[in-house]
Amino acid sequence: MDRDAVLALLIAQLRDVVPDLAEKPIIGTDSMAELGVDSIERSEILMNTLEALALDLPMVHLHGPRNLGELADLLHGKL
């Protein structure tokens, strides 16, 4: 899976957890916090994405990225 596919998966999981964002255009430079996604929802999106990627990583290893694109880069590097 390439990096853009990881980003697309991440955005799909985000829309699934926060249905209010289903119609909103979302790109890699957006941050989840700025989109109004709270910390509990963010952790759920991460968990669902890890599950979809069949990755078993500690959540703390995903701390640091400032936006969805950086998060996709990080996840892609773990595949």
Add this chain to the structure above:
Amino acid sequence: MSRDVGIEALHIYGGAACLDVRELCTHRGLDMPRFENLLMREKTVALPYEDPVTFAVNAAKPLVDSMTPAERARIEMVVTCTESGIDFGKSLSTYVHHHLGLAGNCRLFEIKQACYSGTAGLQMAVNFILSGTSPGAKALVITTDISRFALADAAAIQEWAYSEPSSGAGAVAMLISDIPHILRIDPGAYGNHGFEVMDTCRPGPDTEAGDADLSLMAYLDCAERAYKDYARRVDGADFRQSFAYLCFHTPFGGMIKGAHRHLMRKLYKAPAAEIDADFARRLSPSLTFGQRVGNTAGGSVFLGLAGMLEAAEISQPCRIGLFSYGSGCCSEFFSGTVTPDSQHRLRGLGLAASLDRRYRLSMDEYEVLLKGEHVVRFGTRDTRLDQRVIPAARDSFSGGNRLVLDEVAAYHRVYSWA
């Protein structure tokens, strides 16, 4: 040798004053969906003449008073568990031991590991009893924590904003012995997970710093890994089937909802509807008191146990799963059994009624306390406490059975009964 060990008696102290959390969120301009996710109703606010010693003593006093002199004489260890210490050397337990009038042949010390402290203290006491080195001995373990994080400077209130609605104050006193009426611990049934992480800390006496995202991530990792360590030790353990009820350390209700979902997904890939129903059935009773006093740090998991015993339906002996997490971090999943008698004893304490009797602060009164002008700062050598800061709150004390702080003289804290 008997393997019976656990909590013989338990009492909580939820303070003398409280604040409506919905009102606070409105005042701070926090949006209401966020408030709903907190699953909070009220939070306890410590008054200037209340400190970790008064909270600890006020939690333990009714418990100790209900014992016979012979039973009291068997309390051979008093452990205070806190991240709100008042001295680097002298432990709170020395003051607590004095004001409870306990015997001198007693180990007195304090334990720190953020919100994990209470479980560390409990396990210390449990293993003292199990060791059999002093047959029939009892240990008093008291968690006591208060939060006064807005005192540093004007910017501190802003920095504290993310945890202000959920930061509470409270103490839980537990008598640990070989007659565990409240919770019989499953000896040897526990699992740990710890690692170094800078998620939340108290770098100064009145400051808290942290990263809410990192703290949540560390909590979720620990919930999963501590449980897996438990399952590695305990044959046939099944998170879904083994525990009738669960009590988790609760910074705020929404966090344990996230952790429960995390575990149910990781362990069973359970569908959302099943997860929600399971949370409502097995975890929501544990929120009963926590949502009225806020996060009590070291005591929060035991406040959860008390709330569960108050609110759940317990018609036969059943197993409880408990999860404790302390930032920094260390965590533990452990278990024990409760009975209808445990519930009868707990309900007889009238804990909900004592929370109802707290003075309800207005936002203006809360703001006065937040400024902290009347609070004793860490390291104060001499001062006399103003007992009339919020007169109506002080007037709510009566009966002479609660400890308050009067003065500090040459660093020594002087208390009286109010």
